[in-house]
Amino acid sequence: MSILDKLEKINKEGQKEIFDASSLEELESARVSFLGKKGKLTAVLKSLGDLSPNERPAVGKKANEVRQFIESVISKRRKELESEALGRKLEEEVVDITLPGKRSPVGKRHLITQIINEITDIFIGLGYRVAKGPEVETEYYNFDALNTPADHPARSLMDTLYTQKDGVLLRTHTSPVQVRVMEKTLPPVYIIAPGRAYRRDVPDPTHSPMFHQVEGLAVDKNITFGDLKGTLEVFAKQMFGADRKVRLRPHFFPFTEPSAEVDVSCIMCDGKGCRVCSGVGWLEILGAGMVDPNVLSGVGYDPEEVSGFAFGMGVERIAMLKYRVNDIRLFYENDLRFLEQF
């Protein structure tokens, strides 16, 4: 057998062995048996020196071709085997994707806070700032400065929680913040004041001795009742949906005039009438009005120079309407199964 024939035989044997290799290990041993130090092809290459000079170039060329060819076949086969091996490995690693995920604990804001934040964001967008004031208040800020007559029933021990100190009470609304802010600031004033308020109401599904209000106040030159309407309409649409209608009904509050109770078209039935709105199609959501001139002059503003509007809404009421919570006491029980739902 000529050396060239021998090389051709090695070539064929090599290809077969490489193709037959069914694992990376077998492939490696095939490689060693042909290309290793003691491999068949290596042996031929080593013997090149023994050849005559005129034979050498042809055989050398052939031997190199065979080596390159075998190397390329090995590399191709290796890729195939590697990919098969990876395939098998991935198959073994399949998981039951229906097993529960690994969640990290996470809490939530209380529903009341969520609603207050929602309201706050709307009014920040309208150019308001957030003001706070004391929850233990003087009778002056809670009643007198808000134009409430000395004999007004709301002041009675039946309705308002008083401390042992004379003239000091738990604020019955967030309205005193209006007065405190106006005393310290010159107009224009655009604020909302969210916070706790207290009344001497025995707890039942719709009453709580503690609740939350958001008070709003705008005092500036040329503020009109139309501005109040427009502002409340923007608020109602953002808070309850773009399709909401708003209506104002005349009412009486000591510290605003003209005063209004404000309804939105029922969020459940869209105004057609349902159980939530007792069939009337409207839900009362807040009280509002133009700031009474007495309140303005009480803080040193000139009612002929500036005018203003104020509004106040119950946060729990809005939460109850929006989420159909049927008992106000649930907000303060803090049962985790309640908190988790919002």
Added chain:
Amino acid sequence: MRVSLNWLKDYVDFNISVEELVEKLNLSGTAVESVQYPGKDLENIVVGQIKKIEPHPNADKLVVCQVNVDTEELTIVCGAKNMKEGDKVPVALIGAILPNGMEIKKTKLRGVESRGMMCSAIELNLGEDASGLMILESELTVGDKLGRVLNLEDVVLELEITPNRPDCLGMIGIAREVAIVTGGKLKKPAIEIKEVAELAKDFASVEIMDADLCPRYVARIIKDVKIGPSPQWFQQRLKAVGLRPINNVVDITNYVMWETSQPLHAFDYEKLKDGKIIVRRAGNGETILTLDDVERQLDDSILVITDPSGPVALAGVMGGTTSEVSENTTTILLESAHFKPANIMRTSRGLGLISESSLRFERGIDPNGTVFAADRAAQLMAELAGGKVLKGIIDVYPKKIMPRTLKLRANRVNEILGTDLPVGEMDKILESLGFDVSKAENDTQLDILVPTFRPDLEREIDLIEEIARVYGYNRIQSTLPESSGKQGGLSLSQQVEKRIKSSFIASGFWETINYSFVAPNFYEKIRLDKKHPLATCISLKNPLSEEQSVLRTTLIPGLLDVVKRNVNRDIYNISVFEMGKVFRPALKKELPDEPLMVAGAATGSWGEDQWFGKRQSIDFFDAKGVIENLLATLGIEDWFLQRALYPTFHPGKCAELFINNKVAGVFGEIHPEVNTVYGFPSKVVVFELFVSELVSCAELLAHFEGIPRYPGISLDISLIVDEKISNEQIAKVIRTTEGKLLKEVRLFDLYTGKNIPTGKKSLAYSLTYRASDRTLTDEEAMKVQKQIIAVLEKNLGAEIRVS
């Protein structure tokens, strides 16, 4: 205020549906709370005539009647005895539902089929008489609906009258509002009295001693009245608005009060000594037995109507029994007076005695409506009780209260409302309200004479409101303020407060809101001594209950209550927080301090055990981790902890947090005794921090230092030290030995027990070295590491373990 529409139609004509009327009243400021339809009960009850009465074949006490109801003749079995053939009676047809809810069905009574039921007055809720069938007047037409023929079909509105509108506590006031919104015309009842020749002033006299409390007292004398029940239609009206008929004279005073809003009182003239009325403050120690049969102690703050022998009525609140109208009364002294509102309120509240009369007087009724009301009642007493009205009216009115004149600037109206109303429109609205309007100065100003029935209208702004509500709030164009000076946003502290909440939420805590008031023993439950500063709190004068009688000085009890409430409901993994104010009495200040706190409580574990592993139970280091998260979120770096002893906490598991060297709060595991008091099944960790300290030290703007450009080298150190040596001591030694290349020290193992000598512990730290200007070599890092090891050995007696 209940208003019967049948009755209201006496005073105003209107031609719109009930729904429209309700809508119009609502939108003009008279809120309609409910609409009721009395007479609806009497659906399917008709006038029937008894044709024949025969004995029942099987029962002695029953009879069988043939009853004509026009459309047919019904056989009805009946147990009553008071009827005779030819009588007309109410018949409930099959399908009728009686006021008590009973449905009339075809039935057999002792073998005889009965198709309907003849009714007594009580069964139809038309009277008290249960003794037999209600025998109807013979003129009624057989087959007619009873509700209609008896005028019972009515609509009753329950109105919410705001405190500024005393005039609407009478039907005429309501009628005025209805006339405005419907365009109808107000019709006040015409007064026609035929007075007899005798003079009232010869019979009686009135003296007002305290005119500050009683500006006016009007009296009339009506003699020869026959006390008896009022006619049916009259009683029906009273019942429709919720008044109980008593007798004709008393009914008339109530009727006229409902009509005019002026409370009236009828005295039995014969029982007034010398026919003499003296209005004065009561003497201390005087008493009166009021009509509700309660003996009232009087004092000089209370105004009374007296005769020379003593009090005969609590002015404006309730009459006394001595001068009460009885069935033997023949002569009436009728009182129509005006009392000072505040005094009536004081008396009524003080005595806990609220009447329809006091409710009206305390809001302020029209001082100039007294004569009209007295005349109206006298007229009705003549018509309905056969009385003779004596000539003349006794009217003591020392200081006449005049209508108020107000000026209204037309441009001011439009400025406040944002409208463009012409002055003529304003004029029209004000006149429709019953005001005299005169124009002044080229149409820019109106002078308005406000009648005394509207005491609420004192200023220009009050008139602007009237114009707005009558014009219609909803017709006013909506706009937004056109301000230049507005800038919305949250203050820095409000932003930090929001971020604090976010941090706790991200750490797995649920926000709660708890009452600001707690039980007075709150401090005992958390092991605080009575002398502890937090035990000093503000108590309420008039709490709803002992449980809610003081203001909280710490948020912790509220949160422990939340834990307890959840544990009681079989929820054991709890992590909750609250941000809220606490109240601490402040010396020399009018109001208490109200620091804003944030506090949390956690127990159990972070969720239930899972398929991939058990959840670790919450301990001290969970609380610490939550606080470390918070401090990182707020960018607070200058902080440290100090072991602290708080009675509420486990003495070995409690730490005080210092920020910028000031105490910012405390956290730890609660004391086992507190745990026992609350009955918690596992340990509970709590924390409470001052929000103000967090706010003042928070750094919301992060400092960007770039990302390290060169790789670092991490080397581990394992060491055994005395158990008493703290992690902080070791970490401090490590950090202070070399301050340039060492970037991070992280404890990754802590071990005591097997293979470690008693009294010792093993710790392992990973130290990361990095240079900012080059890639550090192993040799450089090792060199520093060796220095550190040497100092640890020397200063802390550490034994370095080579792994």
